[in-house]
Amino acid sequence: MPELRRDPVIGRWVIISTERGKRPSDFGHTEQKRATGFCPFCPGHEEKTPPEVYVIRENGFAPNGPGWKVRVVSNKFPALQIEGELHRRAEGIYDKMNGIGAHEVIIESPEHERELAQLSIEQINLVLCAYRARMVDLPRDKRFRYIQLFKNHGVAAGASLEHSHSQLVATPIVPRRILEELKGCQQHFELKERCIFCDTIDQELAIGKRVVVENADYIAIEPFAPRFPFETWILPKKHQPYFEQSYQGNYYSLARILKETLMRINLALNYPPYNFVLHTSPCNDWKGPKQYHWHLELMPKLTRVAGFEWGTGFYINPTPPEDAAAYLREVQIPEEELSLPGAAPARP
Amino acid sequence: MPELRRDPVIGRWVIISTERGKRPSDFGHTEQKRATGFCPFCPGHEEKTPPEVYVIRENGFAPNGPGWKVRVVSNKFPALQIEGELHRRAEGIYDKMNGIGAHEVIIESPEHERELAQLSIEQINLVLCAYRARMVDLPRDKRFRYIQLFKNHGVAAGASLEHSHSQLVATPIVPRRILEELKGCQQHFELKERCIFCDTIDQELAIGKRVVVENADYIAIEPFAPRFPFETWILPKKHQPYFEQSYQGNYYSLARILKETLMRINLALNYPPYNFVLHTSPCNDWKGPKQYHWHLELMPKLTRVAGFEWGTGFYINPTPPEDAAAYLREVQIPEEELSLPGAAPARP
Numbered sequence: 001m002p003e004l005r006r007d008p009v010i011g012r013w014v015i016i017s018t019e020r021g022k023r024p025s026d027f028g029h030t031e032q033k034r035a036t037g038f039c040p041f042c043p044g045h046e047e048k049t050p051p052e053v054y055v056i057r058e059n060g061f062a063p064n065g066p067g068w069k070v071r072v073v074s075n076k077f078p079a080l081q082i083e084g085e086l087h088r089r090a091e092g093i094y095d096k097m098n099g100i101g102a103h104e105v106i107i108e109s110p111e112h113e114r115e116l117a118q119l120s121i122e123q124i125n126l127v128l129c130a131y132r133a134r135m136v137d138l139p140r141d142k143r144f145r146y147i148q149l150f151k152n153h154g155v156a157a158g159a160s161l162e163h164s165h166s167q168l169v170a171t172p173i174v175p176r177r178i179l180e181e182l183k184g185c186q187q188h189f190e191l192k193e194r195c196i197f198c199d200t201i202d203q204e205l206a207i208g209k210r211v212v213v214e215n216a217d218y219i220a221i222e223p224f225a226p227r228f229p230f231e232t233w234i235l236p237k238k239h240q241p242y243f244e245q246s247y248q249g250n251y252y253s254l255a256r257i258l259k260e261t262l263m264r265i266n267l268a269l270n271y272p273p274y275n276f277v278l279h280t281s282p283c284n285d286w287k288g289p290k291q292y293h294w295h296l297e298l299m300p301k302l303t304r305v306a307g308f309e310w311g312t313g314f315y316i317n318p319t320p321p322e323d324a325a326a327y328l329r330e331v332q333i334p335e336e337e338l339s340l341p342g343a344a345p346a347r348p
Numbered sequence: 349m350p351e352l353r354r355d356p357v358i359g360r361w362v363i364i365s366t367e368r369g370k371r372p373s374d375f376g377h378t379e380q381k382r383a384t385g386f387c388p389f390c391p392g393h394e395e396k397t398p399p400e401v402y403v404i405r406e407n408g409f410a411p412n413g414p415g416w417k418v419r420v421v422s423n424k425f426p427a428l429q430i431e432g433e434l435h436r437r438a439e440g441i442y443d444k445m446n447g448i449g450a451h452e453v454i455i456e457s458p459e460h461e462r463e464l465a466q467l468s469i470e471q472i473n474l475v476l477c478a479y480r481a482r483m484v485d486l487p488r489d490k491r492f493r494y495i496q497l498f499k500n501h502g503v504a505a506g507a508s509l510e511h512s513h514s515q516l517v518a519t520p521i522v523p524r525r526i527l528e529e530l531k532g533c534q535q536h537f538e539l540k541e542r543c544i545f546c547d548t549i550d551q552e553l554a555i556g557k558r559v560v561v562e563n564a565d566y567i568a569i570e571p572f573a574p575r576f577p578f579e580t581w582i583l584p585k586k587h588q589p590y591f592e593q594s595y596q597g598n599y600y601s602l603a604r605i606l607k608e609t610l611m612r613i614n615l616a617l618n619y620p621p622y623n624f625v626l627h628t629s630p631c632n633d634w635k636g637p638k639q640y641h642w643h644l645e646l647m648p649k650l651t652r653v654a655g656f657e658w659g660t661g662f663y664i665n666p667t668p669p670e671d672a673a674a675y676l677r678e679v680q681i682p683e684e685e686l687s688l689p690g691a692a693p694a695r696p
Contacts, residue, residue, distance in 0.1 A: 003668075005572055005573035006573055007571070007572070007573040008532070008536075008544055008547075008548065008572070008573075009528075009529050009532035009533060009536075009544055009545070010525075010528040010529055010531075010532045011532065012573065012575075012661065012662075012663075013573070013662055014573045014574065014575055014662065014663045014664070014665050015662065015663070015664045015665065016573075016665050016668050016669075017664070017665065017666045017667075017668070018668050021666065021667050021668050021671050022577060022666040022667045023667075023671075023675070024578075024616045024617050024618075024675050026666075027577070027617060027620070027650040027651070079656070079664045091572070092551045092555070093544075093547050093548065093551055094551075094572045094573070146660075148656060148659050148660050149659075150654075150655030150656050150658075150659045151655055152654045152655045156652070157652075157654060157655070158652040158653070158654025158655065159654075167655070167656070169656055169660075171660070171662070175659070175660030175661055175662050176660070176661040176662070177358075177659065177660050177661035177662075178660065180357075180358040180661075181357050181358055183358075184356070184357035184358045184359065185357060188356075188357075196356055196357055196441075197357070199356075199441050200356065200441065203440045203441055203442075207440070223355070224353055224355070224356070224439070224442045225353035225354055225355040225356075225360065225361070225362045225364075225442070226362065227360075227362055229370060229375065230372075268372045269372050269375060270372075272375070275654055275655035275658055276655065277655050277656075277658055277659030277660075278659075279659065297658075297659075299658060302375040303375070304504070304505075304506040305506070305653065306498075306500045306505060306506025306507075306623055307498030307499055307500045307505070307506065307515070307623035307624065307625050308427070308496060308498050308515070308517055308625075310498075310623055310625055310645075310647060311496050311497075311498045311523070311525065311625030311626075311627065311645070312494075312496050312517075312519070312523030312524070312525050312526065312625075313360065313523055313524040313525035313528075314360075314361055314362065314363065314519070314523050314524070314525075315360075315362045315363070316362070316363045316365070316427045317362050317363065317364050317365065318365045318369065318370040318374075319365075319369050319370045319371075320351075320364050320365070320366050320369050321364075323369050323371075327371070327372050
């Protein structure tokens with residue numbers, strides 16, 4: 001059973017894998033090669049993953065076989081375990097609990113050779129609908145307080161399999177980073193009776209220099225104080241605390257801005273590895289601050305985090321966000337790439 | 349002039365390099381090769397660095413030439429700039445100030461081919477004395493609130509030059525990570541009238557399973573809730589808020605435990621890249637919490653930080669600290685390697 005342990009000084013929780021503990025010889029510090037050949041996420045290999053917990057499938061096909069468009073399965077090597085009780089307890093001056101949670105993989109397409117940015121808007125919409133379905137379903141388990149949806153793309157960004165996928169982890173505590181954002185939002189709201197993300201969107205639209213792209217419902221910006229070069233946030237223009245609330249029978253509008261933003265990053269930066277994380281409101285009986293505005297944070301992996309950043313929590317960003325936004329706006333994207341319905345050409 | 353910008357939601361400051369802003373083509377996402385050949389840190393090349401701000405030199409040698417044992421120079425490409433005023437100001441809803449600070453490099457030895465762990469205890473003591481000298485001198489500039497000392501060892505840990513060196517950055521604000529630790533210490537002190545780091549040391553000494561090595565003055569432990577596998581902290585056993593206070597005319601005792609800890613990590617993990625950071629109390633007119641216990645945090649670079657960690661501030665650690673401590677204790681180190689005075693053999 002993995003353990004959740006709390007740092008007694010700053011209150012940061014970590015997940016300690018107590019069972020499959022890695023030995024010194026398990027760590028290679030040379031660049032890992034992508035596994036080639038067999039892919040457990042490709043159609044026809046469904047028995048190589050745990051059974052699907054959610055699927056978007058064409059009519060007439062049986063579960064856990066081919067014929068799916070988006071497939072969600074439990075992670076075969078989960079960071080947290082679904083069965084059991086939290087059993088919060090002390091160990092001397094320390095605090096810990098059992099590592100209870102869910103860890104799922106969203107396989108974004110049956111096509112192995114396309115990355116997310118190269119899927120059609122229709123297909124990306126299905127991926128976002130799958131995210132929503134899991135975020136609606138998982139909180140039925142009352143032990144969960146937060147669902148963290150994220151994507152690691154490329155080896156340097158932590159992806160261990162090439163086939164395009166994202167992941168989610170449901171945690172029994174609200175993560176510290178979300179807590180900090182919730183508190184910041186709440187403080188601003190108490191002072192001004194306005195949402196700080198709404199204020200941010202207003203200011204960014206007014207001055208324009210950090211806007212990458214916008215449509216009727218969403219805006220993609222380089223934030224004022226980004227940790228990383230070309231860090232890009234996508235926010236709904238309308239105040240919405242929960243990702244699920246932005247569903248309008250579909251997520252076409254979000255799919256379009258996400259695809260366009262990823263294409264701009266790919267073309268400007270030569271297909272970099274990246275991470276994105278979806279920040280939304282906590283679920284279930286959340287007693288803390290409630291003012292929030294969900295958004296997606298996209299971080300191309302271009303620089304290394306080193307001693308100064310680990311020591312201080314300060315980041316050094318070598319590219320001003322105004323410059324980054326200008327570079328991303330300059331990219332030319334053929335309109336047919338963003339039309340709906342339709343498919344983008346495969347990776348060059 | 350670099351800018352310090354504050355994230356309006358969570359209050360995190362970042363340093364934006366506004367002048368030498370990196371363009372998209374400046375980022376390569378292949379593994380960088382070490383520069384071979386010319387080294388600006390080697391004796392005889394002193395004119396390739398800015399002039400020394402501190403030096404430990406043998407008698408009879410002129411400044412900024414060979415004959416030194418430890419040499420401290422300003423960073424040729426500083427993250428913050430020494431000249432100017434802070435000029436705190438708003439930009440609409442945002443906050444920023446000029447990127448004022450100091451950024452220095454401590455060249456740890458004239459010998460290019462030895463890393464820190466391979467220096468003699470006498471030489472490591474001189475490095476620690478140089479750290480102290482700068483931490484005593486820099487706060488004479490009243491703009492500085494914190495001195496962050498850190499080391500990046502190996503390309504994957506962010507080192508751009510091979511010749512063994514550490515760095516320090518003096519910042520005009522107390523970094524967020526230090527603030528969090530100060531607050532945690534203060535809360536514990538208000539509750540119990542004890543230092544939480546002292547409590548931690550007591551508990552670790554009593555149970556022993558996370559202790560890597562100890563001597564009369566210091567203890568090296570795997571913390572209870574480490575972010576990273578084989579993360580190791582070195583703490584003075586006596587309560588001391590400031591690193592400078594542990595000076596006993598020399599730092600032999602610290603040099604010895606630091607060398608032994610690094611050797612254990614090197615031998616157990618096959619010479620991994622690593623970062624270490626020195627956490628000490630803020631300097632000058634620090635008005636906030638004052639309860640602190642300085643320590644050094646050492647983080648071998650064995651895993652990748654990915655979307656889940658960026659999204660949540662949660663870490664997944666695949667090696668329990670109890671296992672890591674046992675592996676590090678198992679390493680056999682010949683006693684002559686740790687004798688004083690004397691030199692360790694060069695890298696195998």
